Amino acid sequence: MTAIIKVENLRKTYGTTVAVDNISFEVVEGGIFGLLGPNGAGKTTTVECLQALRQPDSGMMNILGLDPRHDASALRRQIGSQLQESALPDRLKVWEALDLFASVTPEALDWQVLLEQWGLADKRKSTFASLSGGQRQRLFIALALVNNPRIVFLDEMTTGLDPAARRVAWDLIRSIRDRGATVVLVTHFMDEAEKLCDRLAIVDQGKIVAMDTPQGLITQYASEVRVIFTNDYTDLSWLHNIAQVKKITESGPRVEVEGSGPVLALVAASLVEHGIIPNDLRIEQPTLEDVFLKLTGKDIGE
Amino acid sequence: MRTLVKLSWIELKLFVREPITVIFTLALPIIFLFVMGGVFGNEASTDDGGMVVFRGVGPLDYYIPAYFALVMMAIGTVALPVHLAGYRERGVLRRLRASSISVWSVLGSQLTVSFVIAIIGSILILICGIIAYSPNMPQEIGLLILAFLLGLASFTAFGFFLGAVLPSTRAAQGLGLILFFVMMILGGAGPPPEVLTGTMDVIGQITPLRHVIIILQDPYLGFGWNQNASLIVAGITVVAIILAARYFRWE
Numbered sequence: 001m002t003a004i005i006k007v008e009n010l011r012k013t014y015g016t017t018v019a020v021d022n023i024s025f026e027v028v029e030g031g032i033f034g035l036l037g038p039n040g041a042g043k044t045t046t047v048e049c050l051q052a053l054r055q056p057d058s059g060m061m062n063i064l065g066l067d068p069r070h071d072a073s074a075l076r077r078q079i080g081s082q083l084q085e086s087a088l089p090d091r092l093k094v095w096e097a098l099d100l101f102a103s104v105t106p107e108a109l110d111w112q113v114l115l116e117q118w119g120l121a122d123k124r125k126s127t128f129a130s131l132s133g134g135q136r137q138r139l140f141i142a143l144a145l146v147n148n149p150r151i152v153f154l155d156e157m158t159t160g161l162d163p164a165a166r167r168v169a170w171d172l173i174r175s176i177r178d179r180g181a182t183v184v185l186v187t188h189f190m191d192e193a194e195k196l197c198d199r200l201a202i203v204d205q206g207k208i209v210a211m212d213t214p215q216g217l218i219t220q221y222a223s224e225v226r227v228i229f230t231n232d233y234t235d236l237s238w239l240h241n242i243a244q245v246k247k248i249t250e251s252g253p254r255v256e257v258e259g260s261g262p263v264l265a266l267v268a269a270s271l272v273e274h275g276i277i278p279n280d281l282r283i284e285q286p287t288l289e290d291v292f293l294k295l296t297g298k299d300i301g302e
Numbered sequence: 303m304r305t306l307v308k309l310s311w312i313e314l315k316l317f318v319r320e321p322i323t324v325i326f327t328l329a330l331p332i333i334f335l336f337v338m339g340g341v342f343g344n345e346a347s348t349d350d351g352g353m354v355v356f357r358g359v360g361p362l363d364y365y366i367p368a369y370f371a372l373v374m375m376a377i378g379t380v381a382l383p384v385h386l387a388g389y390r391e392r393g394v395l396r397r398l399r400a401s402s403i404s405v406w407s408v409l410g411s412q413l414t415v416s417f418v419i420a421i422i423g424s425i426l427i428l429i430c431g432i433i434a435y436s437p438n439m440p441q442e443i444g445l446l447i448l449a450f451l452l453g454l455a456s457f458t459a460f461g462f463f464l465g466a467v468l469p470s471t472r473a474a475q476g477l478g479l480i481l482f483f484v485m486m487i488l489g490g491a492g493p494p495p496e497v498l499t500g501t502m503d504v505i506g507q508i509t510p511l512r513h514v515i516i517i518l519q520d521p522y523l524g525f526g527w528n529q530n531a532s533l534i535v536a537g538i539t540v541v542a543i544i545l546a547a548r549y550f551r552w553e
Contacts, residue, residue, distance in 0.1 A: 051400060053396070053399065053400060053552075073402050073404065076399075076400060076401065076402035077402045081400040081401065083393070083396060083397060083400055085393050085396075086392075086393035086394070086396045086397040086400070087392045087393050087394055087397065088394060088397060089316055089389070089394055091316055091319040091320065092312065092316060096312050096315070099308060100305070100308050100309060100312055100403075101401050101403075103304045103305045103308045104305055104401060104402050104403060105402075143401065147401070147402075
């Protein structure tokens with residue numbers, strides 16, 4: 001697998017604010033690479049530098065063998081972009097937008113096919129202003145794909161969509177990957193990153209604090225699982241005899257056992273042995289949320 | 303080049319789909335033409351001793367070429383700046399840029415639209431004027447076309463400059479409309495310039511419109527080529543282009 005994006009010591013400041021603080025990473029071809037972090041972490045600035053929309057202060061960038069600082073227009077023809085805070089003229093029609101964006105490169109895809117694929121065929125003559133949020137989103141994706149790009153940058157694509165539309169958007173993102181393009185996904189949604197990304201960098205205050213597969217990050221930084229069940233106030237202190245059990249929290253009838261490794265099986269066996277057979281025994285796996293909390297000491301919502 | 307052609311065609315369609323701009327650039331000058339025609343008719347002021355107004359020609363012979371300039375000014379002070387500032391404000395420029403649509407395509411398409419609209423607007427004025435008032439026909443066509451191109455280049459550059467520096471649609475609308483009406487009244491497209499005195503005349507003299515009107519009127523009326531005015535207009539064009547290039551921002 002070869003890296004199609006290489007970034008070394010990228011730095012960008014706005015006045016005295018350091019937006020991107022010596023970030024380095026590589027993205028290999030294929031799959032979905034995520035940049036996850038709270039608003040203001042420097043994710044958007046980073047991808048805007050990669051898309052040649054911003055000039056970094058220092059650092060090395062190489063995308064598809066090109067340097068965004070010197071080969072901006074050649075690069076932009078080979079990448080697709082879905083930008084935050086961008087729009088099309090209100091009275092521009094869907095087909096006109098696709099036809100225009102397809103004209104930038106002879107390699108462009110047949111936009112009639114894209115219209116079908118992205119469910120916009122019956123909207124081809126509609127103006128941009130008349131489209132719903134979800135339809136605009138699909139149009140922006142179609143526009144990002146029309147030049148048949150090898151890399152597609154998606155910046156906060158699902159912000160502002162309702163839960164059902166978000167799920168549809170996730171399927172769309174997966175289908176971009178399945179077409180063979182590499183996706184760089186910028187998001188502040190934990191669940192989105194966890195479900196979609198093949199590899200993930202967690203960004204906080206302009207720095208990458210961790211990078212791995214979502215599962216790898218969870219295993220590395222938040223390996224503890226929680227076993228949860230309801231109990232009728234019998235003494236459970238003997239559970240501490242199980243080596244893998246770290247902590248027991250009882251709140252009313254609800255018992256939460258934190259532990260690692262095969263703790264579920266061991267707790268279950270021990271409960272049965274003591275004649276306690278709860279019918280709501282379940283396990284909560286750690287999520288990226290726990291990883292984020294551990295790495296940055298804060299919730300992403302803050 | 304393909305992108306420039308497509309974008310120009312799209313921009314022309316967008317222009318036509320925006321009723322306010324169409325009314326402002328195409329209908330308003332015609333309305334003014336009929337108002338002026340209704341007020342002044344087309345009799346040249348020849349009475350001895352009185353003030354010679356409208357440069358000594360018929361009012362409609364004066365206003366027809368002046369309103370070619372009015373169409374150009376509507377484009378340069380209102381249509382173009384509002385369009386460009388709105389594009390920047392709403393992130394359209396950003397969107398176009400990210401898809402490798404160059405600044406030359408963006409400005410080139412606007413230039414194309416400006417030319418097409420100015421030509422259509424001027425022809426409409428000429429036709430309406432001829433039908434209603436049977437004025438004199440343009441005298442020196444070749445020089446008139448040359449003056450037309452120069453005037454239009456000047457106001458398009460002016461529009462690019464305003465569009466480059468004005469931060470929002472609102473700002474562009476506000477300033478654009480003020481410039482349009484002040485220049486129209488004092489620059490020679492409202493009352494005849496001879497009746498403007500003192501400060502009004504001074505302000506009128508420094509409006510670009512005054513000079514664009516003169517370079518259009520002179521060949522239209524058969525007065526030849528006005529070198530002073532054409533140098534001033536060319537100067538405005540160059541300065542506006544330099545400032546526009548200097549201050550143009552994608553976002």
